[in-house]
Amino acid sequence: MSFAQVYTRSVVGLHAPEVIIEVHLSQGLPALTIVGLPEAAVRESKDRVRSAILNSGFQFPNRRLTINLAPADLPKDGARLDLPIAIGILAASDQLDPTVLSGFEFIGELALNGELRQVSGSLAVARAMKAEVLATQLLKGDEKMMSSTRQLIVPTINGAEASRVDGITVLAATNLKAVCNHLQSLTDSSLSDERLAAVEPNQIQQHIGYQVDLADVKGQHHARRALEIAAAGGHSLLLTGPPGSGKTLMASRLPTILPDLSAEDALEVASTYSVADSDYDYGTRPFRQVHHTISAVALVGGGSRPKPGEITLANKGVLFLDELPEFDRTVLEVLRQPLEAKQITISRANSQMTFPANFQLVAAMNPCPCGYDGDGSGRCRCRAEQIKRYQDKLSGPLLDRIDLHITVPALPIADLQNAQAGETSEQVRTRVSAAHNRQLIRQNKVNNELSPSEIDKYIQLGAGEQQLLQLAQQRLNLSARGYHRVLRVARTIADLADSADITSAHVSEALSYRSK
Numbered sequence: 001m002s003f004a005q006v007y008t009r010s011v012v013g014l015h016a017p018e019v020i021i022e023v024h025l026s027q028g029l030p031a032l033t034i035v036g037l038p039e040a041a042v043r044e045s046k047d048r049v050r051s052a053i054l055n056s057g058f059q060f061p062n063r064r065l066t067i068n069l070a071p072a073d074l075p076k077d078g079a080r081l082d083l084p085i086a087i088g089i090l091a092a093s094d095q096l097d098p099t100v101l102s103g104f105e106f107i108g109e110l111a112l113n114g115e116l117r118q119v120s121g122s123l124a125v126a127r128a129m130k131a132e133v134l135a136t137q138l139l140k141g142d143e144k145m146m147s148s149t150r151q152l153i154v155p156t157i158n159g160a161e162a163s164r165v166d167g168i169t170v171l172a173a174t175n176l177k178a179v180c181n182h183l184q185s186l187t188d189s190s191l192s193d194e195r196l197a198a199v200e201p202n203q204i205q206q207h208i209g210y211q212v213d214l215a216d217v218k219g220q221h222h223a224r225r226a227l228e229i230a231a232a233g234g235h236s237l238l239l240t241g242p243p244g245s246g247k248t249l250m251a252s253r254l255p256t257i258l259p260d261l262s263a264e265d266a267l268e269v270a271s272t273y274s275v276a277d278s279d280y281d282y283g284t285r286p287f288r289q290v291h292h293t294i295s296a297v298a299l300v301g302g303g304s305r306p307k308p309g310e311i312t313l314a315n316k317g318v319l320f321l322d323e324l325p326e327f328d329r330t331v332l333e334v335l336r337q338p339l340e341a342k343q344i345t346i347s348r349a350n351s352q353m354t355f356p357a358n359f360q361l362v363a364a365m366n367p368c369p370c371g372y373d374g375d376g377s378g379r380c381r382c383r384a385e386q387i388k389r390y391q392d393k394l395s396g397p398l399l400d401r402i403d404l405h406i407t408v409p410a411l412p413i414a415d416l417q418n419a420q421a422g423e424t425s426e427q428v429r430t431r432v433s434a435a436h437n438r439q440l441i442r443q444n445k446v447n448n449e450l451s452p453s454e455i456d457k458y459i460q461l462g463a464g465e466q467q468l469l470q471l472a473q474q475r476l477n478l479s480a481r482g483y484h485r486v487l488r489v490a491r492t493i494a495d496l497a498d499s500a501d502i503t504s505a506h507v508s509e510a511l512s513y514r515s516k
């Protein structure tokens with residue numbers, strides 16, 4: 001046998017398209033050529049694979065080797081192709097039976113001694129395999145076909161992550177020799193003891209939960225109420241106040257009162273972090289706090305081959321921008337489109353990639369350059385033009401897209417010492433989850449995601465409420481977007497009160513958060 005075919009997957013954006021590795025042995029001077037748009041890490045695999053094969057007790061063929069990565073027009077990067085390339089070489093050189101390879105997909109980086117190292121994107125690979133199973137069910141109309149016909153072989157350290165996807169059999173191996181023993185055992189019953197065991201779901205570590213709690217926030221009842229409304233309806237939030245008033249403290253507690261992620265959403269978030277090769281506590285809401293020196297590409301994603309940015313890593317969670325006026329204005333302006341569309345599309349000359357960006361924006365800022373404008377102590381010495389120049393760093397269109405504008409005053413030390421403990425995150429999350437469920441039953445989405453046509457359908461106002469909004473629109477100079485955002489917030493306030501109708505009290509409270 002001089003030809004072998006092995007299945008694996010590349011990772012492009014957040015997707016994992018199938019890649020077929022074709023290995024051909026031919027006469028000629030010893031050489032190894034890899035074709036099919038391999039990037040640097042893939043081209044370098046030839047040296048890792050050679051040493052791993054030799055150090056695992058196999059022979060490296062002393063002939064001309066041609067390795068094709070199909071489809072040829074799909075760029076391949078990363079070291080995850082090391083293992084399938086090595087398997088293909090061993091099969092093409094008759095050291096493995098090539099007929100058993102069609103039942104497996106392989107990913108894994110090889111050390112020079114044959115050990116398998118962790119790779120990024122294993123969860124994205126498993127989800128892509130599951131998606132193909134569902135597509136085949138739909139095509140064939142066979143609902144009984146609940147699992148993939150192929151098994152996924154990954155490094156041991158990736159096993160628990162990949163096994164979170166139902167319907168995919170994941171086998172974890174520590175080295176190349178263990179993988180080869182498993183493949184050989186399929187045709188040699190004497191090696192049955194060498195077979196790899198599937199990773200069981202009960203071996204998967206569950207998340208440890210949040211390490212902070214809303215009970216840490218003392219006083220600030222108005223801001224706590226705004227946090228609860230923001231959590232219930234998925235609204236964006238701007239906190240304005242002097243240094244040390246608790247803006248960052250409250251923002252970091254928002255994920256703890258959000259409804260629990262669904263199983264599919266938890267997989268989507270974990271898959272994003274798997275591709276980005278970042279740590280993530282499975283099942284928790286992401287909280288991304290970015291520094292004001294961040295670039296636009298790092299925030300929204302990009303690069304020659306588009307990669308997810310912070311807004312995608314904050315998907316289904318919270319993106320926190322502290323010291324908002326200190327961010328570069330061009331960086332902030334790129335948030336305007338994803339705040340509305342809940343996704344970001346990055347276009348390049350040879351590719352276009354769409355990433356999810358359904359995050360809650362929470363921003364914090366001081367009222368002036370020194371931070372103490374309006375403070376009762378009178379310590380602020382900023383001139384009026386300085387304050388205006390500072391606040392004008394934020395564009396009107398961006399502020400118009402933020403639903404809730406909250407002033408967070410400094411809390412006197414005496415009040416801080418004597419303040420009673422507030423409600424815990426669990427207590428608030430119970431109310432938030434109930435309001436969230438009402439929204440899903442009514443419209444199958446949270447209020448902040450309602451389109452203008454859906455607002456007309458699901459948000460009905462009485463004559464008194466309409467008149468109140470008309471008066472407010474004149475006094476506050478509300479734009480059409482601001483008007484719709486007030487309606488969404490009012491609907492959320494009514495949901496928290498378990499009210500089917502939106503009353504004047506609900507509208508008035510919603511308007512109080514648009515005073516800026």
